[in-house]
Amino acid sequence: MLTETIFEDPRWEEADLEAWSERAARAALTHLGIAPEGYEIAVLGCDDDRIATLNADFRGKPRPTNVLSWPSEDLAAENPGEAPEPPPPPDSLDAHHLGDLALSYDVCRQEAAEGGREFEHHVTHLLVHGVLHLLGYDHIRDEDATLMEALETTILGNLGIADPYNRM
Template identity: 60%
Template structure:
């Protein structure tokens, strides 16, 4: 059973292979935290800059495109800066626990990858791992939380053969 349900709103994501990449990145993120993918579900939407700008305005009050947005199904963050959030309990395989939704924008990702001299695949993999960690309660508002989240991203990405993005 797939961990990730992928919704394609921008056709370039289909040709890019977003469904397989999202599945791989999400499985690696969960495995990096010792979680079994079979008990969880995530929805990833591949969209364009126009769509993500509307979502960013609606949910964050920022009416401009961004690379990735995440909507956790519930608040999972720790109350203490630098402390890892409690891990969610998996659901049964036939009714997995929803972790939430992620949206990723084609044009912003392509532009950032080019500017940073990264392959689109590596950059999107990083953003998807980042998004999954947000669904699990990690954030980067406080310096201690950012350090924790970034170290986890680097370790998970290394398991996928992706270089340190920082």
């Protein structure tokens, strides 16, 4: 399996985060031409309290958020709007760890409800978003945000999920 899911909040098990994570991560890597075999991603399903602590510890923002990502290495492109470097090929003996993701059930559930989106679709979007961060994509610079959002929309469309950025 590409993803290893750790459940700190049992609501994620009931929601099937394990299957959603695997599907989203495989879709993102495959779309980018990266064979998922030989890579791994850890996904933590937690609650608001835990993600607020992680957000404070790693980003200096002591509040809950929907998804956090910790890439194993910096693959970011130097120039705005360019694709990041691909991850190194996996070793024949060990899987190459791309990084870690954490999602808060509470924030994700609330955002899905407020946005009128299916919970599974919203979480899948956040998983694809997080995997792209692990692969060096970002949205700080406008050109990078445009590239990342276009990739997310295409990957989600391939999964039968509507464009989350449709602002009509």
